Amino acid sequence: RLPAPYRAPVILDGGYRLVQAFRHADGMQLLYQRGPYSLSVFQLEGSLDTAALPADGRWVREGGEAAWQLQDDAGRTLVLLERSRLTITVVGHAPGDGVLRAARSFPDARDLSMTTRLRRACADALRALSPL
DSSP: OOOTTOOOOSEETTTEEEEEEEEOSSEEEEEEEETTEEEEEEEEESOOOGGGSOTTOEEEEETTEEEEEEEOTTSOEEEEEEETTEEEEEEEOOSTTHHHHHHHTOOOOOOOOHHHHHHHHHHHHHHHHOOO
């Protein structure tokens, strides 16, 4: 069980199964595997900074949802998308659009508890009022 707003589905589209989860100060890293293929999924709170994306990637739209995708010469794919207050980065080496399909199957972020929202609001107010 992960703290909100993070999610770790046991299976992603394409049959990728969750192998491990790591909590970092900035967010979560999840490792998925399907046969010889693996995915690393990074979840960070906040919005995607589209201005900072490299120019050699491209936007892929499907069903009203946009995802940013970059493929390198070695066949690795990087996909970035947003899921309600989370930026999700998926890196993998899979044939076709397997990485993109798995990334798009990621669910929305979990709602924060009232206690967490109140604590964050108080911390934001203190930061705004602090003379330092």
